Amino acid sequence: MNNNSIFEIKDYGKIRFHVKEIMDSKELTRSKLAKLANIRFEVADKWYHGNIERMDIDVLTRICFVLDCEISDLMTYTK
Secondary structure: OOOOOOOOOOOOOEEEEOHHHHHHHOOOOHHHHHHHHOOOHHHHHHHHHOOOOOOOHHHHHHHHHHHOOOHHHHEEEEO
16 A cells, blocks of 8 residues: 555655755856846745745746756755
């Protein structure tokens, strides 16, 4: 039987964001990301620090475009 129910309290794993590493490797500041992706600095800052509360697909798409990367480059899931 599959025990992948969300109704049971357990460790669901973790999503880790890699935006900071990608931005740092491209020498791209949060201000520049905000400007190029047409998002607020606060949003760019949350992505940079991996403090995303709710994911906006449009913002995610813009960040991928600006950073010239795939979604899988931005985040990984581990159990």
